Amino acid sequence: MTFRRNAAVVVLVLAGVLLHGVLGGSSSHTGFARTGNAPPSTGGVKNFTAPAPSSGALEGGCGCGPTPPPWDFLNEKLAALFPVIQAFKRSITCDPLGVTSTWEGTKLCDSHSGGTAYKGFYCDYPPTANTTLTIASIDFNGFGLCAPSLAGFVDAFPDLALFHANSNNFSGAVPDLTALPFFYELDLSNNNFSGAFPDTVVPLGGLLFLDLRFNRFAGSVPPPVFGITLEALFLNNNGFTGRIPDTLGSTTAQYLVVANNRFTGPIPRSIFNTSAHLEEVLFLNNDLSGCLPYEIGLVEGLTLFDAGGNQITGPIPLSFGCLAHAEEINLAGNQLYGNVPDVLCLLAKNAKLTNLSLSDNYFHSVGHHCMELVRSRVLDVRRNCILGFPDQRPLLECTWFYADPPQHCPFVPHIPCDLPGYHKPHANKPALLPAAHRQGGGGGN
Ligand SMILES: *[C@@H]1O[C@H](CO)[C@@H](O)[C@H](O)[C@H]1NC(C)=O
Ligand SMILES: *[C@@H]1O[C@H](CO)[C@@H](O)[C@H](O)[C@H]1NC(C)=O
Ligand SMILES: *[C@@H]1O[C@H](CO)[C@@H](O)[C@H](O)[C@H]1NC(C)=O
Numbered sequence: 001m002t003f004r005r006n007a008a009v010v011v012l013v014l015a016g017v018l019l020h021g022v023l024g025g026s027s028s029h030t031g032f033a034r035t036g037n038a039p040p041s042t043g044g045v046k047n048f049t050a051p052a053p054s055s056g057a058l059e060g061g062c063g064c065g066p067t068p069p070p071w072d073f074l075n076e077k078l079a080a081l082f083p084v085i086q087a088f089k090r091s092i093t094c095d096p097l098g099v100t101s102t103w104e105g106t107k108l109c110d111s112h113s114g115g116t117a118y119k120g121f122y123c124d125y126p127p128t129a130n131t132t133l134t135i136a137s138i139d140f141n142g143f144g145l146c147a148p149s150l151a152g153f154v155d156a157f158p159d160l161a162l163f164h165a166n167s168n169n170f171s172g173a174v175p176d177l178t179a180l181p182f183f184y185e186l187d188l189s190n191n192n193f194s195g196a197f198p199d200t201v202v203p204l205g206g207l208l209f210l211d212l213r214f215n216r217f218a219g220s221v222p223p224p225v226f227g228i229t230l231e232a233l234f235l236n237n238n239g240f241t242g243r244i245p246d247t248l249g250s251t252t253a254q255y256l257v258v259a260n261n262r263f264t265g266p267i268p269r270s271i272f273n274t275s276a277h278l279e280e281v282l283f284l285n286n287d288l289s290g291c292l293p294y295e296i297g298l299v300e301g302l303t304l305f306d307a308g309g310n311q312i313t314g315p316i317p318l319s320f321g322c323l324a325h326a327e328e329i330n331l332a333g334n335q336l337y338g339n340v341p342d343v344l345c346l347l348a349k350n351a352k353l354t355n356l357s358l359s360d361n362y363f364h365s366v367g368h369h370c371m372e373l374v375r376s377r378v379l380d381v382r383r384n385c386i387l388g389f390p391d392q393r394p395l396l397e398c399t400w401f402y403a404d405p406p407q408h409c410p411f412v413p414h415i416p417c418d419l420p421g422y423h424k425p426h427a428n429k430p431a432l433l434p435a436a437h438r439q440g441g442g443g444g445n
């Protein structure tokens, strides 16, 4: 299973159905793409054992006993991995669940036959040596282990495809896994990693899943990160700063989460280029600013778009009316203004939108079809500037805002798709009438 990418990807998709889950921080990936459930091997594995020597030679507990002779192991690959695991075991400084006490003896692939030795290690037959059972996956999710470094450990498993370590206390340098030809999933979420973005992951050609969320990484995200051919990229809940690179448009990810960092600047207009892949994207709770790019409406496969809790301004582009697959759109807590476009509200009637959060902005009016959405609680427009609506900002605050809005944003009346049942109004006047001439006027982003 481990080496069959498609199988893992299916599980990944299931795990990602609603990305808001990744903001929770617990081990939401536990159990996916595991290899431990395969039936025990039936022949094919050569037992190259000669006479069995005294295997009682292995000391228990500390793992500091002599290495058993190679013929005690299922194959040479496993014999070579034994000292790697024992060395790592000696470096572990906390083990609240006592898992390392199972890392004893020569049965490194015990889980493959339903055994309980070597908890966290899972075996499979690598594609290039499909009669040699070896460790293909390591899943330490939720083990709570502490170790100063993973370098010299994870990178020493030549056939490794997955390393999952959600909710441990690992730190130090992220190991260089570029020499592992089958590697495709790295989950270091909810650990104690810090420092700059780990450059070692950028050259990982086969990587499909990268999860660095809930650590203390800081600084800017290098532009080449979005060139990795990933299907899921989770960078949320770190201390990343700087602009989201324009290379965002190169991402092949279906799931992209950069929420809860300190990114600044606008959402890159290159986002249009992700339309073949991107389904769920969370920019939530950063310090993003600038105008809401028209190009978001070109990402037609989006099911979840969340840019809440930033300082994004301008009107909602009419292109948003093209997001026919969108189920949830969150723009709450920004500095958006103007009219809530009718085409956006029509997505709830004619398409799949069930949650449109626009509270805590400066909208002054809503389209005709938005009214019923407010009543049915699909649309939240509390704390805006909509006259006659309940729970709005004080009039004075709205007057001040409209007298001096943060930035003039271009209003693009063009709708880049066919909208069933929608007839364009006669006049598409800019939503903001006495247009501001601030910050050089045009350009927006
Ligand atoms: C390999 O042979 C040894 C010694 O005969 C035996 O103890 C061990 O169980 C065998 N392993 C397998 C996987 O058959
Ligand atoms: C893997 O197994 C298949 C048969 O299942 C065989 O045709 C192929 O040659 C094997 N590949 C390697 C590299 O051993
Ligand atoms: C990491 O260690 C700290 C201090 O020992 C502890 O409070 C925290 O819960 C640990 N984190 C995890 C994910 O185990």
Ligand SMILES: *[C@@H]1O[C@H](CO)[C@@H](O)[C@H](O)[C@H]1NC(C)=O
Residues within 6 Å of the ligand: 146, 169, 171, 192, 194
């Ligand atoms: C987390 O990392 C910091 C240094 O970056 C270290 O001082 C602290 O002990 C680590 N916590 C744990 C539980 O390992």
Ligand SMILES: *[C@@H]1O[C@H](CO)[C@@H](O)[C@H](O)[C@H]1NC(C)=O
Residues within 6 Å of the ligand: 246, 247, 248, 249, 250, 251, 270, 273
């Ligand atoms: C669009 O994506 C491709 C890769 O999918 C990339 O090579 C290209 O540079 C991207 N263009 C923009 C404008 O983002």
Ligand SMILES: *[C@@H]1O[C@H](CO)[C@@H](O)[C@H](O)[C@H]1NC(C)=O
Residues within 6 Å of the ligand: 306, 308, 328, 330, 355, 356, 357
């Ligand atoms: C709608 O989305 C907002 C923002 O993401 C969220 O806070 C709210 O709980 C959602 N409402 C429902 C009914 O799911």
